[in-house]
Amino acid sequence: MRKLVLAISMLALAASAAFADPILDRQALMKERGKIAGGLSKVVQGDESFDAASVLTALQALQANAEKLDVEALFPAGSDAGDTTASPKIWEDMTGFKATEDKFLADVKAAVAAAPADADALKAQFNAIGSDCGTCHQTYRVKKG
Template sequence: MRKLILAISTLAFAGSAAFADPIQERQALMKERGKIAGQLSKVVKGEAAYDAAAVLVALKALQANAEKFHANVETLFPAGSETGDTTAAPKIWEDMAGFKAIEEKYLADVKAAAAAAPADVDALKAGFNTIGGDCGTCHQTYRIKKG
């Protein structure tokens, strides 16, 4: 029993420590998001076979990522975290309401795509194109392009 309590305490501490650096936490979420989107993109482009179960798993993972981001947007973008090793544009802090609106649309579109459980590649393309559009809108306004 002691080992179980110690393990739970360690995990709880590790979970709270992850937010000690909001820049690293939001970068980790975006990298995870990019990896999942990359898997779906391969299916959409015909570079990977369509597998309904695998697509649904990926969409659910994208939804979990979006929900975590949504639930923690305030702690991921606190004042002062706009400087340092980040590509988050100052526009986020200047227009937090606009940033949150785009993020909420993204979350709703990801949830809709996952709930639809696309039956084929064409259905996946429709939802994925909407999600990709959300990403593009956010990146154009709220992200600094690298080099």
């Protein structure tokens, strides 16, 4: 019995630590996403040379990032207040927000599955991914300043 109580306590602690502050957690996830996308953008723009293995690794990291975004856990009711740029539209249209995130994940998965062989192929895939980012930012993000 004591082991069971200890195990349950450890699980509860781990669960609360995983999403202790949904605003900070989602901001960290989005910063990571932006950093990965920024690196891919440099390749698309020709600022960095195309390397198929590096590009695929970055796309896989972007997919892993997108798969971590748990809308219910990271955008719970009440987490629209505080130091956040998340728009109230997220909570007004949670179905639309989830659909936008699902499309992003699908487009990233498609890019990973296609494993771009050159910069032109990456550019086509990255344009779709970037469009998803833009749609979400325009609809579900409040600009600061």
